[in-house]
Amino acid sequence: MSIVKSLAKAKMENKKVELHTKGGEKLIGIVLSLxxxxxxILLGYSAKRDFLISHLVSVDILDEKIGVSL
Structure with a gap:
């Protein structure tokens, strides 16, 4: 399944996603737009910053080569 399809499914089901960027950052949150x-995503956790946060983060899918865990 492609990244966009995985994110679309997570958005539809209102599930948390875990994004891994090529910069090594792990982001956990809810998909708001795609x-x-x-x-x-509405970010709930950033492993790089190692604390809970709550703000919007936009990730360029083509530039970042992200991986997604649902």
Whole structure:
């Protein structure tokens, strides 16, 4: 399943996603919006910052080569 399809399914089911960016950052949150090139999530946790946060983060799917865990 493609990344966009995985994110679309998570958005539809209102499930948390775990994104791994090529920069090594792990982001956990809820998908708010999605296009073919960008995903916006309500971020609940950032492993790089190692604390709980609550703000919007947009990730460029094409540039970041993200991996998704549902």
């Amino acid at each position: 296009s073919d090139s960008k995903v916006t």
